[in-house]
Amino acid sequence: MEHWFTPWRGSYVSSARSEADCILCSISRSRSDRENLVLLRAAENYILVNRFPYNNGHLMIVPYRHCAFLEELEPTARGEMIELAALCEKALRSAYRPEGLNLGINLGRIAGAGIDEHLHLHILPRWSGDTNFMTVVGGTRIIPEETGATYERLEPLLREGRGDAKK
Numbered sequence: 259m260e261h262w263f264t265p266w267r268g269s270y271v272s273s274a275r276s277e278a279d280c281i282l283c284s285i286s287r288s289r290s291d292r293e294n295l296v297l298l299r300a301a302e303n304y305i306l307v308n309r310f311p312y313n314n315g316h317l318m319i320v321p322y323r324h325c326a327f328l329e330e331l332e333p334t335a336r337g338e339m340i341e342l343a344a345l346c347e348k349a350l351r352s353a354y355r356p357e358g359l360n361l362g363i364n365l366g367r368i369a370g371a372g373i374d375e376h377l378h379l380h381i382l383p384r385w386s387g388d389t390n391f392m393t394v395v396g397g398t399r400i401i402p403e404e405t406g407a408t409y410e411r412l413e414p415l416l417r418e419g420r421g422d423a424k425k
């Protein structure tokens with residue numbers, strides 16, 4: 259795939275500028291984790307099922323801190339982000355058996371960020387040929403699995419992977 263950063267362009271299209279009207283901050287403040295598709299809350303980041311996935315199992319790791327660039331994040335938050343990415347990788351490989359995974363952060367709208375004021379790490383399982391069947395036809399994406407089903411599949415695996423008895 260030549261342009262692997264482009265799929266999630268426009269995932270969440272937002273004109274939010276501040277924390278007050280930022281969708282990712284609003285999800286992090288909310289307590290309705292299942293409804294919002296928040297899979298897991300760690301100390302400085304949470305794991306979210308992308309509501310507008312480009313493939314089965316499209317996840318996002320989001321820092322609680324509202325900031326646009328990695329350099330603004332605390333080193334502990336950056337470190338935890340990668341630890342959570344490893345956890346997601348393991349759960350996705352187990353649940354979906356992908357042939358590969360893309361991990362990416364789009365910094366700035368020109369780089370493809372749908373929400374450019376609150377950075378987040380995308381984790382996208384990949385299969386050979388998925389770019390073909392995912393092709394946008396008549397403005398409709400073909401998503402084989404409901405995001406709710408993705409949530410149900412991954413939530414126990416992530417919890418297990420983290421060694422939590424209960425969330």
Ligand SMILES: [Zn+2]
Binds near residue numbers: 280
């Ligand atoms: Zn935010």
